[in-house]
Amino acid sequence: MERMSDGSSFFVTTPIFYVNDVPHIGHAYTEVAADVLARWHRQRGDDTWFLTGTDEHGQKILRTATANGVTPQEWADKLVEEAWKPLLETIDLSNDDFIRTTEKRHEENVQKFLQHLYDTGYIYTGEYEGFYCVGCEEYKQPGDLLDGEGDYAGQKVCAIHSKPVELLHEKNYFFKMSAFAEQLLALYEERPDFVQPESARNEVMSFVRSGLDDLSISRSSFDWGVKVPWDETHVVYVWFDALLNYVTAVGYGQDDAEFERRWPATHLVGKDILRFHAVIWPAMLMAAGLQVPHRVFGHGWLLVGGEKMSKSKLTGIAPTQITDTFGSDAFRYYFLRAIHFGQDGSFSWEDLHARYTSELANGFGNLASRVIAMVNRYCDGVIPAAGDMTDADAAIRAIERTATATASIAIDRLAIHEAIGTVWELVDALNGYITEQEPWALAKDPEKRERLETVLNTAVRGLGTLAVLLSPVLTKATATLWTALGGDGVVQDVRIDQAWEWTGSGTVTPLEALFPRIETSAE
Ligand code: MSP
Numbered sequence: 182m183e184r185m186s187d188g189s190s191f192f193v194t195t196p197i198f199y200v201n202d203v204p205h206i207g208h209a210y211t212e213v214a215a216d217v218l219a220r221w222h223r224q225r226g227d228d229t230w231f232l233t234g235t236d237e238h239g240q241k242i243l244r245t246a247t248a249n250g251v252t253p254q255e256w257a258d259k260l261v262e263e264a265w266k267p268l269l270e271t272i273d274l275s276n277d278d279f280i281r282t283t284e285k286r287h288e289e290n291v292q293k294f295l296q297h298l299y300d301t302g303y304i305y306t307g308e309y310e311g312f313y314c315v316g317c318e319e320y321k322q323p324g325d326l327l328d329g330e331g332d333y334a335g336q337k338v339c340a341i342h343s344k345p346v347e348l349l350h351e352k353n354y355f356f357k358m359s360a361f362a363e364q365l366l367a368l369y370e371e372r373p374d375f376v377q378p379e380s381a382r383n384e385v386m387s388f389v390r391s392g393l394d395d396l397s398i399s400r401s402s403f404d405w406g407v408k409v410p411w412d413e414t415h416v417v418y419v420w421f422d423a424l425l426n427y428v429t430a431v432g433y434g435q436d437d438a439e440f441e442r443r444w445p446a447t448h449l450v451g452k453d454i455l456r457f458h459a460v461i462w463p464a465m466l467m468a469a470g471l472q473v474p475h476r477v478f479g480h481g482w483l484l485v486g487g488e489k490m491s492k493s494k495l496t497g498i499a500p501t502q503i504t505d506t507f508g509s510d511a512f513r514y515y516f517l518r519a520i521h522f523g524q525d526g527s528f529s530w531e532d533l534h535a536r537y538t539s540e541l542a543n544g545f546g547n548l549a550s551r552v553i554a555m556v557n558r559y560c561d562g563v564i565p566a567a568g569d570m571t572d573a574d575a576a577i578r579a580i581e582r583t584a585t586a587t588a589s590i591a592i593d594r595l596a597i598h599e600a601i602g603t604v605w606e607l608v609d610a611l612n613g614y615i616t617e618q619e620p621w622a623l624a625k626d627p628e629k630r631e632r633l634e635t636v637l638n639t640a641v642r643g644l645g646t647l648a649v650l651l652s653p654v655l656t657k658a659t660a661t662l663w664t665a666l667g668g669d670g671v672v673q674d675v676r677i678d679q680a681w682e683w684t685g686s687g688t689v690t691p692l693e694a695l696f697p698r699i700e701t702s703a704e
Contacts, residue, residue, distance in 0.1 A: 191222040191229045192446040192475075196454060197236040197280065197426050200260040201245040204268045205497040206516075206528065207451070207483045207490050213513045214480065214522065214597055215449050216274045220653035221592045221600075223275075224677035230443050232430050234280035235265055239318050239419030243405040253405045257283060271500050273509040273656050280430040282407075282422055290434035291417060291425045292410040294469060295398075299411060303357045303468045309397045310350040316342035318419045320349075320397065341453060341489075354399040354415060361464040362393040368463065374476055376459045377595060378523035381452060381479035385459045396421075396461060424462045428471070445475045447595075453489075455479040478595050481525035483516070490528065503533065506699060510655040511537050514601070517654060522597045537699065545608050545647070545655075546695035549662050551615065552640045553692045559624045564641050564667070564685040565634035573614060574639045580610045581646045581681035588650060589678055604650045611643045641666065641685040648672050649680035658695040665692040 195211045198204065212233060219231035237257040246256035261281060269276060280287060298304050311320040316339060329336040329345060336345040368375055369386050376382040399415035400406065406416030425433075427446055432439030450458050455477070463473040482489040485496040503512050515533050518540070520526030556562060567574070584607045591600035620640075623633040645666055652659040652672045663672035667687040675683065 188226050188228055190442060191219075191227040192431065192443045193218050193222075193229075193231050194427050194446050194448050195233040196450050197234040197282065197423055198265060199239075199241060200235050200237050200257045200265065201241050203260065203264040204500060205490065206500055206503065209268060209272050209500040209512070210483055210516050211449055211451065211480065212268070212274055213272055213516060216272075216276070217513070217517060217597055217653045218447070218449075218592065218595070219277075220275055220656070220673070221589075221677060224649075224653065224673060224675070225589065226676060226678075228442070230278070230431065231274075231276045232278050232280065232427070232446075233269075233274070233276045234278070234426060234430070235261055235282065236419070236423045236426075237261075237281055237283045238406040238416070238422055240400075240403060240405070241315050241318055241419075243403055244315065254283060257281070268500060271504050271509065272512055275656075278430055280426050282426060286435070287426060287429040288407045290429040291407045291422050293434040294425055294428075294465075295417060295421075296410045298356065298465075298468055301468070303360075304354050304398070305357070306352065307355045307395070307397075308350070308352050309355075310348070312337060312346035313349045314339035314342060314344070314346045316344055321346055349402075351397070351401065353397040353401070354409060354412075355395045356398045356421070356465070356468070358396045358461065358464045359393045361467050362389055364467055365389050365393075365460060365463060368473060372476075375473070376455070377476060377478045381455055381459070381477075381523075385455060388456060389460060393460070393464075420457055420461070421465070424457060424465065427462075427474075433471075445472045447475050448477045450477065450479055452479040452481060476595075478523070480523055481520065483520075484525055484527045487527070498528070507533065507537055508657070508696075510658050511541055511696070513654050513656070514541060517597050518601045518605075520598065522595060534699065537696065540605070540608075541655075541658075542694075542696040542698055544605070544612065545651075546658070548608060548612050548615070549644055549665075549695055550692055552611075552637070552644055553665055553689050555620055555624075556637055556641060556689045557691060559620070559633060560637065562688045562690070564687060564689060565638050567635045567638040568631040570635065570639075573618065574635060577607075577610060577614055577639050577643055578681070580607050581643060584650060585646070585678065585681040601651075601654060604647065607643060607647055607650070611640060611647075614643075615640060638685070641689070642683065645683040645685050646680045649675045649677055649683060653677070661695060662692065665690050 193215050195215045198208050215231060219229050223229040243253050246253040313320050325340055326337040327340050329338040333345050338345050366389055376385050398418045398421045399409050400418060401415045404416055407422050409415040409417060431443035448458050459477045466473050490496045515536055519536060556564060584603050587603045588600040591603060618636045620633055620636050623629040648659045648662045649672060659672050666685060667689055
């Protein structure tokens with residue numbers, strides 16, 4: 182596995198989100214995962230770029246806008262300003278760019294890409310009849326459909342949206358995707374971590390093995406989209422347009438140096454849109470003679486009551502419902518720690534509250550408060566120097582070192598839950614250390630002064646290491662802790678791959694509770 186701690190390029194993306202509705206915690210989940218990876222890499226000295234944005238064309242947005250009595254552009258502008266951009270702050274994202282598919286920098290270069298494929302013979306005219314799901318913005322194969330129930334009895338419905346599909350017959354432009362089946366299979370074989378996790382890779386491989394059709398890439402029955410450059414009676418199929426955001430945002434077609442510097446990317450996507458990213462997208466890039474993505478990771482779904490959480494099924498939870506009570510740090514921590522990244526995870530308020538209390542408030546927050554309070558009480562706030570080390574002190578140093586190294590390796594494997602779990606071993610070890618060493622007892626005996634100072638020094642150093650290692654996840658609490666520890670500058674500027682090397686010096690300042698107790702139920 183590649184190590185990328187040498188200033189090399191790291192480009193991470195989220196899907197661009199449909200602006201037909203406001204964000205829910207499923208969207209915010211991908212965002213925080215990408216944000217933690219970006220922050221980690223930045224803090225390791227990599228040339229990092231984190232891209233997110235919005236998907237604004239297509240029939241779904243057009244219909245929502247029309248139903249609300251405004252133009253699609255007005256609708257998109259409103260949702261972006263009132264809902265999607267505010268989300269960045271709600272969950273404290275550090276994105277470097279935010280692309281909207283209605284921007285000129287995107288539309289012009291989508292046209293360039295398409296024209297290039299047309300000129301090189303990868304696009305032809307044809308006819309297609311099939312069942313289209315507007316929710317997915319995708320033609321469905323009969324095997325993807327279910328028999329409708331209740332209001333939709335007698336109709337075929339989309340398995341994801343549970344809404345009827347529409348039979349469409351159109352004369353369209355087609356992309357010769359079938360020409361890339363062999364090359365795609367070779368790619369999955371040669372680069373086993375191109376599609377992750379393993380279950381996603383298997384699914385994609387068997388899909389491609391079962392045969393690839395060409396792809397209809399234009400629509401002429403409505404006009405909300407990027408115009409096909411050689412035939413303005415057609416607009417580009419919304420997915421073809423949307424996937425290109427990953428390259429138009431980093432200079433494709435207009436800034437070759439920037440494009441060289443950033444591309445290819447690590448794409449994080451929900452498993453429902455894996456095929457678009459792991460099949461269609463690399464085929465498009467191959468046709469254009471561009472590099473395929475670095476890797477495509479399909480994460481699981483947040484389940485509520487056992488079902489994929491979604492607005493259309495009325496199980497949607499807005500991120501602010503959580504952050505208003507628990508704060509953005511707890512949001513970020515909870516979803517990334519409690520769910521094995523790559524698998525589905527059930528959300529419940531009880532579980533969130535329980536982890537907040539035991540892990541953040543009692544585990545980490547309380548540790549920080551106690552250690553700083555003892556330095557204040559026993560040493561007048563001056564971080565003491567260490568004397569002779571015992572095995573117990575050395576064990577803490579060893580865990581700091583292992584956590585620093587192991588967490589970084591887990592991040593390279595996109596095992597975010599494992600990275601946090603590894604760092605938490607240090608939280609637990611420090612809590613155990615304080616309990617065993619009993620600094621409050623040592624403080625009562627003047628002859629044990631040197632031992633007290635060594636214990637507090639070890640504990641402060643451990644806390645500093647934790648502040649650095651947890652800063653990509655607990656962005657706010659670690660900044661507060663760093664200040665209280667008298668750390669230099671901002672914690673986000675301290676090299677995360679050297680977190681264990683931090684040695685405290687100078688004075689501490691009192692620390693407010695990092696994670697105040699939340700007694701009431703958040704529901
Ligand atoms: N616009 C397309 C993506 C285009 S990318 C070139 C799209 N948008 S979306 O807004 O519908 O979904 C965005 C992401 O949110 C997807 O990755 C999807 O998997 C994710 N999620 C939607 N509901 C989710 C859960 N309940 N749980 C986890 N992720 C979920 O698709």
